[in-house]
Amino acid sequence: MRRRTFLQSALAVPTLSRLWAAAEPGQLRIQAVEILQVEGQLTIEEPQPSQHQVQPLHVYPEHRPQPIRGATSLVRRTRRLRSLYLRLRTNQGLDGLYGPIDAEAAVVVDRQLRPFLIGKDPLAGEALWDQMFRLNRHSRSGHYMMAISAVDNALWDLRGRYLNVPVYRLLGGPTRSRVRVYGSCLGYSVDPPAAAKMAAQLVQEGFLHQKWFLAYG
Template sequence: MKITKLTTYIVPPRWCFLKIETDEGVVGWGEPVVEGRAHSVAAAVEELSDYLIGKDPRHIEDHWTVLYRGGFYRGGAIHMSALAGIDQALWDIKGKALGVSVSQLLGGPVRDSIRVYSWIGGDRPADTAAAAREAVARGFTAVKMNGTEELQFVDSYEKVEATLANVAAVREAVGPHIGIGVDFHGRVHKPMAKVLIKELDPYKLMFIEEPVLSENYEALKELAPLTSIPIALGERLYSRWDFKRILSEGYVDIIQP
């Protein structure tokens, strides 16, 4: 079997899909995209596609390694999202060619179901509380919300209190046993993160996400000891090498690859 063609499809407002075709008629689909950079990722797929034409699509690991290591510059949001979309499409082809699901090829299913949270957004306590109640009514046992608007390097306690009021309203709306994740989106500089993370402790959150940006990861050494809430991070990390330090140092409790 040989790869004959790669085609990307930009779907507004933010998606990009990839179709990989083969000479045996088996077609694989992947999603090479990162928000706001769909065209850049599609261009990266185009740059990587020369290598793939004529190759056997079933040699997935070999292709991944060449496409990752073959260039002088490696990694980052664009390159890794392009590579991920290609990887998905190649696995899709392999599964279809063998007549089995990809989960079977990767070792078989581990769960029949998985707990998920619902994003509830909302910046005002009344909105978030109502959205949280609605999510719980739909059967969710966990929700995730915005932590805060942008905080300056050293900001006012008024904004901290607004965040606390928002979280308190959600906790009150859903009761003590629903999981609440609070996403800081890396919008909080370390001095205010220290304040906020400590103040959030009484609300028994499921996790705090990106209390600082991944590139300021070293700040977590100071922040993690200030709270008993699990810390989540990783949606802006793109490879096992990006996660190496996170895993070895142990300040992050939940990784979000």
């Protein structure tokens, strides 16, 4: 290493040291775990009639909806929406947000994880995840795991705000500058003539990929 390069590297060390000094554990604490209800209206165009998504219960013929026959058309509708969000508040006025979350997961957050999280260091993400996972023997799947995931995402948001960097920087930085999108066909008829027409339309609009919900194959 040349002397000039070494000196330039050495000059950068105090800046990095100050960054991690600001993140020393023991200073920041979770003060509140809140479930927020957000309400509003959404006006969108939806395919009608709408093709259903497959549910595990549909293995029983008596509970299996019939697939749509024929074409679907777009209908403009205004719907009232109600969603739940998780907010972690700290003793330094810094918040971490995540959502929306399912109501079932929100119950786990509020009744089981909230008492455990109060007073904890939000910068200790790895330790908190492991401790939440070990807090309940039923945490390996289902709504408990979804609740842990919600808290973990809110903690990532909080750490990004604390260090004043986007979360993707904390996760290793960007790997690409552009991302391809696909055309979602959720709700559209899978009847072959109607599906072929919709697929051709998406190709004309420039979509290279499509996602179809073919129900039972």
